[in-house]
Amino acid sequence: MADVNRGNRPLSPHLQIYRKQLNSATSILNRITGIAMLGSALLIVWWLLAAATGEAYFDLVDGLMTSLLGDVVMTLSVLGLWYHTLGGLRHLIWDTGRGLELEAADRMGWAMIVGAVALTILTLIFV
Amino acid sequence: MKFATDRKRVIGLGSARSGTEHFWTMTLTSVALMVLTPLFVFTFGPLLGQPYDAVIAALGHPLRALIIALMLIVGLHHFRLGIQVVVEDYTSGLTRKGLLIAFWIISYGLMAIGLFAIAKLAF
Numbered sequence: 001m002a003d004v005n006r007g008n009r010p011l012s013p014h015l016q017i018y019r020k021q022l023n024s025a026t027s028i029l030n031r032i033t034g035i036a037m038l039g040s041a042l043l044i045v046w047w048l049l050a051a052a053t054g055e056a057y058f059d060l061v062d063g064l065m066t067s068l069l070g071d072v073v074m075t076l077s078v079l080g081l082w083y084h085t086l087g088g089l090r091h092l093i094w095d096t097g098r099g100l101e102l103e104a105a106d107r108m109g110w111a112m113i114v115g116a117v118a119l120t121i122l123t124l125i126f127v
Numbered sequence: 128m129k130f131a132t133d134r135k136r137v138i139g140l141g142s143a144r145s146g147t148e149h150f151w152t153m154t155l156t157s158v159a160l161m162v163l164t165p166l167f168v169f170t171f172g173p174l175l176g177q178p179y180d181a182v183i184a185a186l187g188h189p190l191r192a193l194i195i196a197l198m199l200i201v202g203l204h205h206f207r208l209g210i211q212v213v214v215e216d217y218t219s220g221l222t223r224k225g226l227l228i229a230f231w232i233i234s235y236g237l238m239a240i241g242l243f244a245i246a247k248l249a250f
Contacts, residue, residue, distance in 0.1 A: 034209050034210075037202075038206060038233070041199075041202065041206065042237065044171065045199070045237050045241040048186075048195070048241050048244035049243075051179070051182050051186060051248060052244035052247040055179040062176060062177075062179075062182075066176040078168065078172075081164060081168070085161065088157045088160065089161065092154070092158065092161075095154065123169075123172065127169065127172030127173055127175075
């Protein structure tokens, strides 16, 4: 790996040069949902700690998390969680060398979006 | 730069024979989370908004306590490794080190607090 030309090579085009496509959009969203899940984890651990603390504190935290704002946040959390789960599943499939062709990757991208919404609706119905 | 040797450029930056550890741990935790996530959603979800006594009784059940505990352990370990990649992608130097330390503490701190609460309710 003699690399004598280092420092004098053309740079690869960066992010903004590419046309937006489903693949990059779903990938970026996968990262965002992953990061956002910290907020959900924080709320759930707070709720657990409140349950372990006592009734008055639990009622306060549980009330906040089931308020209108709490419902919106938890619904978005569920949507993000299902989306990230399907995104992870797509990565596991890709890691086996399957589904890497553009057409298959696009199909999985749409499946992630539709699947995450469908799973969220199912969760809201059954939970 | 042009005069630096290959050896000079890679010293201290190599995999030290553990290059795939991060990737493999992400794979392991991802597979585990494929099972744990649905279990967790349908364990924790119905309890949210329930009266205090019902929640305490439900979390005292070993299976529910185990599902939530496993989700906290595996999920937050997965998060710690994932956020590490994000930090390494967008920051460098002291900022990178500070953020890596901060997220390490937040991830395992949250895990510890959650496990403490579960343990207190389960035993």
